[in-house]
Amino acid sequence: xxxxxxxxxxxxxxxxLINEVSGRLSLIDAGTIRTTTDAEMxxxxxxxxxxxxEIISQHRPxxxxxxxxxxxxxxxxxxxxxxxxxxxxxxxxxxRVPVFSYEPTMIKKSIVGVGRAEKSQVAFMVxxxxxxxxxxxxxxxxxxxxxxxCHVNQQRFLRLADGSRNHG
Amino acid sequence: xxxxxxxxxxxxxxxxLINEVSGRLSLIDAGTIRTTTDAEMxxxxxxxxxxxxEIISQHRPxxxxxxxxxxxxxxxxxxxxxxxxxxxxxxxxxxRVPVFSYEPTMIKKSIVGVGRAEKSQVAFMVxxxxxxxxxxxxxxxxxxxxxxxCHVNQQRFLRLADGSRNHG
Numbered sequence: 611x612x613x614x615x616x617x618x619x620x621x622x623x624x625x626x627l628i629n630e631v632s633g634r635l636s637l638i639d640a641g642t643i644r645t646t647t648d649a650e651m652x653x654x655x656x657x658x659x660x661x662x663x664e665i666i667s668q669h670r671p672x673x674x675x676x677x678x679x680x681x682x683x684x685x686x687x688x689x690x691x692x693x694x695x696x697x698x699x700x701x702x703x704x705x706r707v708p709v710f711s712y713e714p715t716m717i718k719k720s721i722v723g724v725g726r727a728e729k730s731q732v733a734f735m736v737x738x739x740x741x742x743x744x745x746x747x748x749x750x751x752x753x754x755x756x757x758x759x760c761h762v763n764q765q766r767f768l769r770l771a772d773g774s775r776n777h778g
Numbered sequence: 779x780x781x782x783x784x785x786x787x788x789x790x791x792x793x794x795l796i797n798e799v800s801g802r803l804s805l806i807d808a809g810t811i812r813t814t815t816d817a818e819m820x821x822x823x824x825x826x827x828x829x830x831x832e833i834i835s836q837h838r839p840x841x842x843x844x845x846x847x848x849x850x851x852x853x854x855x856x857x858x859x860x861x862x863x864x865x866x867x868x869x870x871x872x873x874r875v876p877v878f879s880y881e882p883t884m885i886k887k888s889i890v891g892v893g894r895a896e897k898s899q900v901a902f903m904v905x906x907x908x909x910x911x912x913x914x915x916x917x918x919x920x921x922x923x924x925x926x927x928c929h930v931n932q933q934r935f936l937r938l939a940d941g942s943r944n945h946g
Contacts, residue, residue, distance in 0.1 A: 650879075651867075651879070652867050652870070652871075652876075652877035652879065655864060655867045655868065655871070656867070656868075656871035659867075659868045659871050659872070660871065679857060681853065682853040682856070682857060683853075684853065685849065685850040685851075685852065685853050685855075685856035686856070687853075688850070688853035688854070688856035688857040688860060689847060689850060689856040689857070689859060689860040689863075690860065691857060691860065692856060692857040692858065692859060692860020692861040692862075692863070692864060693860040693861070693863050693864035693867065694860075694864060695857075695860070695861050695864060696823060696860060696861035696862060696863060696864015696865040696866075696867070696868065697864045697865065697867060697868040697871075698864075699820050699823045699824070699827075699861065699864070699865060700823065700824075700827045700864065700865040700868030700869065700872075701868065702820070703820075703823070703824035703827050703828065703865075704827070704868075704872065708820075709820035711819070711820070
């Protein structure tokens with residue numbers, strides 16, 4: 611199962627594609643979409659949209675996963691973040707990829723084991739879980755990979771829970 | 779010139795299509811997109827996205843206009859509004875329709891003549907400017923028509939300013 615993780619932002623959007631086969635995770639691609647800083651907001655949002663549509667059409671993920679954000683410093687940054695999140699979700703809708711949202715604490719817990727982990731701990735574990743000894747990706751790409759791994763873990767858990775219900 | 783005005787919202791998104799020929803405005807269509815209230819947010823955003831893509835593909839507007847929002851009651855509502863705005867902008871990007879943003883005061887000034895007009899005054903003038911004696915559209919559709927008219931006025935103003943520069 612190929613999963614696309616997205617860490618949306620109006621300046622930098624991170625993305626990460628992973629593959630899970632029989633419980634084994636592997637990295638497909640990870641990177642960032644950097645928007646033209648002096649362009650109008652709608653142009654920048656268009657850049658995120660088209661690049662994500664391209665990535666989805668290239669890799670055809672089964673699911674996409676995105677961090678659920680409830681908090682923001684102020685209404686202005688919440689609006690910007692919401693817009694970036696909106697175009698990311700629209701790109702998934704366009705590619706007919708279901709979107710799953712996860713709380714930040716849930717992602718950290720899924721990767722590190724505790725909900726209050728440091729960013730560096732999450733990054734370390736993301737690389738380790740994907741078997742990459744020298745990760746060369748940006749922090750936003752790492753965050754995108756983290757939510758993708760969280761989704762795979764969650765799906766695996768649901769399958770196991772479903773299996774034990776059926777056979778237990 | 780056909781212009782699509784959009785008033786985005788996660789629950790209700792208003793849209794309005796107007797046509798301007800030689801300074802005369804006419805109504806093409808106006809309505810609202812109501813999302814399924816008990817559906818997940820990404821499904822609701824997908825509904826807005828697909829309906830707007832449909833409207834754009836049906837009417838092929840030259841431009842789209844959307845209210846610029848800087849203020850929101852709190853970060854949570856700003857995030858929701860931002861997401862709806864993001865999918866609206868993504869639908870325009872998908873249909874290759876340029877997006878123009880206008881401040882609320884600018885829209886009111888363009889329609890009523892003053893930046894601090896009441897919503898009812900804006901609605902009254904929108905219907906009047908479009909030559910509709912008994913408007914049957916919802917308030918969100920009226921707001922969408924208002925920003926579309928504001929854009930037409932602004933473009934007309936820019937053409938006149940450009941003309942007077944060239945010939946003056």
